Amino acid sequence: MTAEPLFVDRGVFVDVTRDRIRWLVRMRWGAMVAALFGAGLGAFGWLPGLAWPVMAATAGAGLLYNLVLLARLRGRAQPKPRAALTQALVDLWMLTLFLWAAGGVECPFVGFYIFHVSLIAILGGPRWTLVASAAAFLGAGLLMLTHVVPTLRIATWSPAPPLDTAANVAAFVLTVAGAAYIVTHAVNELRDRERALALARDRAALEYQLLSNTLDELEAGLEVVDEDGKVLWRNKRAEELAPFASVGAHWECPGERRACERDAHGVCPVHAAREAGDHGRCRFAARVGSARGERVYEMLVFPIEEGERPRVMNLYVDRTAATLAERQLLLAERLASLGRVAQGVAHELNTPLATIRTLAADMRKALVALEGAAGADPEVLRDLDESATLIRDETGRLGRITQSLLAGGDLVRARIDDHVPLSAAVERSCAIVFAGTRGGTKVEVDTQLGELDVAADMDRLVQVLVNLLQNALDASRSHGGTLVRVHAESNADEVALVVTDDGAGVADEVKERLFEPFATTKPPGEGTGLGLYTSYMLVQQMGGRLELENVPEGGARATLRLPRAPTKRHLRVMEANA
Secondary structure, rough: OOOOOOOOOOHHHHHHHHOOOHHHHHHHHHHHOOOOOHHHHHHOOOOOOHHHHHEEEEEEHHHHHHHHHHHHHHHHOOOOOHHHHHHHHHHHHHHHHHHHHHHHHHHHHHHHHHHHHHHHHHHHHHHHHHHHHHHHHHHHHHHHHHHHHHHOOOOOOOOOOOOHHHHHHHHHHHHHHHHHHHHHHHHHHHHHHHHHHHHHHHHHHHHHHHHHHHHHOOOOOEEEOOOOOOOEEEEEHHHHHHOOOOOOOEEOOOHOOOOOOOOOOOHHHHHHHHOEEEEEEEEEEOOOOOOOOEEEEEEEHHHHHHHOOOEEEEEEEEEEHHHHHHHHHHHHHHHHHHHHHHHHHHHHHHHHHHHHHHHHHHHHHHHHOOOOHHHOOOOHHHHHHHHHHHHHHHHHHHHHHHHHHHHHOOOOOOOOOEEEEEEEEHHHHHHHHOOOOOOOOEEEEEHHHHHEEEEEEEEHHHHHHHHHHHHHHHHHHHHOOOOEEEEEOOOOEEEEEEEEEEOOOOOOHHHHOOOOOOOOOOOOOOOOOOOOHHHHHHHHHHHOEEEEEEOOOOEEEEEEEEEOOHHHHHHHHHHHOO
């Protein structure tokens, strides 16, 4: 049993000390009353040889000491941790005074030293047991000295029969009873401590569980690493972000297995911070749980103990929103700059576009004049007429786009027509993309497209399809593919136009950013990263959806979903109900 109580709560510790002092006060009342009784027997001559005035004075001092202690216990003053032990030592020296006044070592009550040593041992533990034993030996030695030096002797133990026998029996009984009482009290206190310790452990376990559950529900990861680099504790989010460093294992910086910001020397900042006992941070991307995209996390390290190599707490904070906000701000600035440049380019393009459109019209007139002329090939004239018509239509579309830009519009504004023939849009787009190709990749168009109409903007729909077809053609060519397939799926509400290629597919590192501005899979100088972004925004303006995914057997599949145009029967029903 140690000197310190096993209770953690300071209030409980104070209450235990008060209870011990009260216990000593109650035993001291009994001891002082017994001493006064012995002094009375000496005063009336029943125990001749006793220095009863000394015994009475000592008992009176003990009673007065008890009254002072009771007054302090009723006050607000907090008892000191060693107050009970100090009082037990005072009682031991008071016993020495009683024995000196009762004849020294000849008195049978000298065995009460065992009582006091046991009491101090229970209250204070091994160290105080040695102190109490030394004090008891010193007291007994002083009593022995009174027999060697007669001048120090103030009393003799010489009771007349049968008081001598009664006194010996009383001394033996009181010694045994006192020892049994102290041991019983110590056992009860030990049991109380064990129960209190069990309750404290249960409470600590409950608090730990509550805290652990609370920390597990945090969106941030939290872990504690000791001075040797071993993980002491971590919550669930930390386990998800760094599953390679479990509890009890050696901690590793996420940058050692994932992309992480490093310092100029290529060292993870968290490693350096842990070694130096200072703050540190690094940022990395991770896919958490069943989430589709990666999240951006920043790991912060904080020392939690002083020392050359202190323990540290690592905090994983989700910075995805802030990173996206920064990226969106940067993209907005780049798009604003691009818009200003586009307006300048649109202004400069108007004149050559008008010239091309005029020349295309003149070319068609010349082709009409050549019809029926001698030596003219009708097939060639028909191809040239189709090309001239396509040039006229596309320059007209470009002119409308430049006029929209000059009027303060943008590239993603759409004018919805309820009846846009899907086959006409696909045919026109294929003519633009595949008109100049010779051999290699071919396009295969579903014949059922002619039966489907969609609610869309014809020019914008062609713009989207041209982009999707051109991307499919480039992907097939770069991977040695030979086919781009266009087919449609429909239901009562929407039409899904699917463009499939047999290229290499979309790389995982850019799959989540395909519809962001300036995101491209093409080599530098071959793509602006605005095609899919513009197409995505145009489709949204037309009330549809654009999806891009890899095909299991190889290649990519772009799915354009648009509202289906009402059928004639549906229109008649609507007119009848109107």
